[in-house]
Each structure stands twice: as structure tokens, then as C-alpha cells.
Amino acid sequence: MEKALEVKLQDGKKSEVLVANDIKDLSHHLSSYGGNVLWVFDRNSASLFTSLPDQNVVLEPGEIHKGWRSIEIILSAAVEYGLARDSIFIGFGGGVICDMTALASSLYMRGARLVLVPTTLLCMVDASVGGKTAIDFSNAKNLIGSFYPAEEVLICTDTLRTLPENEYRSGLGEVVKHAFLTKNDDLYKFMMDNHEKIMARDRATVSEMVKLSIAVKAEFIEKDPTEKKGIRSFLNLGHTFAHALESSGNFSSFSHGKAVAWGISRALELGVLMGVTEESYQKKCDELLRKYKFDIDYRIGRGDWISFYQALGKDKKKLSGEVKFVLMKGQGEPFLSPVDISLLKKVVITYYR
Numbered sequence: 199m200e201k202a203l204e205v206k207l208q209d210g211k212k213s214e215v216l217v218a219n220d221i222k223d224l225s226h227h228l229s230s231y232g233g234n235v236l237w238v239f240d241r242n243s244a245s246l247f248t249s250l251p252d253q254n255v256v257l258e259p260g261e262i263h264k265g266w267r268s269i270e271i272i273l274s275a276a277v278e279y280g281l282a283r284d285s286i287f288i289g290f291g292g293g294v295i296c297d298m299t300a301l302a303s304s305l306y307m308r309g310a311r312l313v314l315v316p317t318t319l320l321c322m323v324d325a326s327v328g329g330k331t332a333i334d335f336s337n338a339k340n341l342i343g344s345f346y347p348a349e350e351v352l353i354c355t356d357t358l359r360t361l362p363e364n365e366y367r368s369g370l371g372e373v374v375k376h377a378f379l380t381k382n383d384d385l386y387k388f389m390m391d392n393h394e395k396i397m398a399r400d401r402a403t404v405s406e407m408v409k410l411s412i413a414v415k416a417e418f419i420e421k422d423p424t425e426k427k428g429i430r431s432f433l434n435l436g437h438t439f440a441h442a443l444e445s446s447g448n449f450s451s452f453s454h455g456k457a458v459a460w461g462i463s464r465a466l467e468l469g470v471l472m473g474v475t476e477e478s479y480q481k482k483c484d485e486l487l488r489k490y491k492f493d494i495d496y497r498i499g500r501g502d503w504i505s506f507y508q509a510l511g512k513d514k515k516k517l518s519g520e521v522k523f524v525l526m527k528g529q530g531e532p533f534l535s536p537v538d539i540s541l542l543k544k545v546v547i548t549y550y551r
């Protein structure tokens with residue numbers, strides 16, 4: 199496997215990101231850990247194996263299972279298999295499995311070893327990197343968690359072959375976000391130039407895209423590993439809009455990544471109305487979003503405004519009681535700002551267009 203990147207986190211901890219040539223390469227690396235391991239899958243990620251490795255747990259898939267019960271199942275299996283503190287928890291799956299395996303590993307004997315093998319695009323470029331672990335609790339997403347980076351993150355884009363199209367496109371929403379957040383144009387150009395190969399999930403092209411994308415996330419995390427300086431919150435570009443859209447009504451046709459892409463476009467439009475975003479930059483971003491067929495022309499109906507606005511108020515990222523939006527001045531220039539409600543209405547409600 200090729201070492202693509204080393205992400206430096208708090209207290210001298212770091213995660214190595216390794217990229218496999220193919221499944222064989224990945225399997226070979228995983229077998230080097232020996233038998234002192236616990237594998238954590240969900241039913242879908244487990245089906246990538248014809249026969250599962252020993253010492254495994256297979257959970258039900260989906261966000262609904264991202265809770266204490268699953269943590270208990272993982273920890274009980276660790277006890278049953280006699281794992282020690284130097285044993286390795288291997289989270290093999292999407293963001294749900296990786297977040298839960300990381301949390302369970304951080305709790306087991308006050309911290310066992312952790313390796314993550316993300317099998318969704320979203321998890322490769324986002325959830326597996328940065329050390330955040332979590333479960334949902336009391337109807338709040340990711341309310342309980344810790345910072346516990348994996349020592350290794352193993353990327354094998356072959357695992358994406360079985361990923362449903364909407365999940366793949368959801369991951370692309372986060373990649374596009376990274377393309378806008380970074381100072382240089384590399385990821386933007388790469389996505390513009392390689393659209394067909396990216397959509398066809400060409401192994402080498404997707405691996406390159408994932409590496410460029412992770413490097414952007416790493417840039418922000420390294421400057422603010424525990425999310426205390428506000429820098430890491432720039433990674434939430436588009437998310438305040440997206441969460442409000444997702445939780446305010448019947449928008450099930452929007453996967454998370456699609457909602458993020460919509461939210462990015464709204465943040466850019468809002469910035470232009472406020473006179474802080476360069477119009478040429480907004481156009482350039484919209485061009486990439488349209489190329490990947492994200493529905494950035496969608497607007498909510500007037501009748502949905504109240505629930506949308508209430509959902510905004512519940513944004514867990516709000517600081518001192520005020521919702522702050524990530525806006526962009528230009529390429530790689532995010533900043534946080536409160537926004538005027540009338541301008542907000544203008545960019546989200548259909549009536550105002």
C-alpha cells in the first residue's frame with residue numbers, strides 16, 4: 199500500500215492514510231495485523247467478503263443503528279474474544295461503522311488500537327479522517343463522542359464498486375466542498391477534467407481524487423485538531439443549510455451530500471447578496487456543481503419556511519446562541535458570519551426568485 203498522507207492531530211497523535219492498488223493489496227496489508235483483532239462490519243460492508251475473517255461483529259446498516267446498543271455489541275464481542283489493550287479494532291464500512299468502531303475502541307480498556315477501512319466515498323474523504331467518533335443520542339446526531347484518531351486509515355477504491363449510486367454521489371458532495379475550500383485549484387480542475395472517469399468510478403482516477411480531497415480536510419484539521427479555534431468549522435460549508443433541509447420536512451430525495459451541495463450553492467448566493475463573495479467565484483463553483491448534476495436550483499416552498507427556520511435554530515454548531523454560516527469570499531477563503539433573515543429567505547424560498 200502506498201502511504202498517501204500523514205495527518206497530525208492533538209497530543210502528538212497522527213493517522214497514516216494508506217492507499218491500496220486493489221483489494222489484494224488491501225487484504226495483504228490487513229493480514230499483517232495477525233489475529234489479535236476485532237472486525238466490525240455492517241451487513242452491507244460484510245458482503246464485500248466471500249467468507250468473513252474470524253473475530254467479527256456484523257451490525258445492521260443505517261444511521262438508526264448508530265447508538266449505544268451497537269457500542270454494547272462491539273464491546274461485548276471484544277470481551278468475548280479476549281481482546282487486550284494492544285488489540286486492534288478494525289472498522290470496515292461507511293461513516294456509521296467507522297464512527298462507532300472508533301468510539302468503542304476509545305472506550306475499551308481506556309483505549310485500544312484502531313484501524314479504519316472506509317467503504318463509502320463519504321467515509322473515505324470525511325468520516326474516517328480527523329479523529330471524531332460518535333453515536334446519536336436522545337434524538338441528537340453525534341451527540342456522544344470523543345476524539346480518537348485511527349492509527350491507520352486504509353483506502354481501497356475497489357470497495358466502492360458495490361456502493362449504490364446515490365451513496366457515491368453523496369460522497370461527491372463532500373469532495374466538491376473540499377475543492378472550494380482549498381486555496382489551490384488542483385481538486386477543482388481534477389474534477390472538471392475527469393468527470394466521466396470519476397462517474398465511472400475508474401480506480402486510479404477515484405484514488406487520486408480521494409487523496410486530493412483528504413489532503414484538504416487534513417489542512418483544516420491540523421490547524422484545529424479539537425475544533426476549538428473555529429478553523430475546523432469551515433469544513434461545515436453548506437452543512438447548516440443542508441441539516442435544515444434534511445430535518446425540516448419531506449426532502450428524502452436529497453441524500454446528505456446532495457443537500458450539502460445545495461447548501462454550498464445557497465451559501466455562495468447569500469455571500470454575493472451580502473456583497474462579500476466574488477460573483478465570478480460563485481459562478482465558477484456553480485459550474486462544477488452543475489457538471490456533477492447537483493440540484494442547486496431547488497428552492498423550498500413558502501409553506502416550508504417556518505420548519506426550515508426552526509431547524510436552522512437547532513443547528514448544533516451554533517455559537518453563543520447565534521447561528522453562524524460558513525460563507526466564502528473567494529477560492530479557499532471561508533469565514534463565519536451571522537446572516538440577515540430576509541437575505542436568507544431570498545436564497546432558499548422559491549417565491550423570491
Ligand SMILES: NC(=O)c1ccc[n+]([C@@H]2O[C@H](COP(=O)([O-])OP(=O)(O)OC[C@H]3O[C@@H](n4cnc5c(N)ncnc54)[C@H](O)[C@@H]3O)[C@@H](O)[C@H]2O)c1
Nearest residue numbers: 242259292293294295317318320321324325330357360361
Ligand atoms: N467522524 C466524522 O468526522 C464524520 C464526518 C462525516 C460524517 N460522519 C458520519 O458518517 C455517517 C455517514 O456515513 P456514510 O455516508 O458512509 O453512511 P453509512 O455508513 O450509513 O453508509 C451508507 C450506506 O452504504 C452502505 N455501504 C457501505 N459501504 C458499502 C459498499 N462498499 N458497498 C455497498 N454498500 C455499502 C452502508 O451499509 C449504508 O447502507 C453519519 O453517521 C455521519 O455522522 C462522521
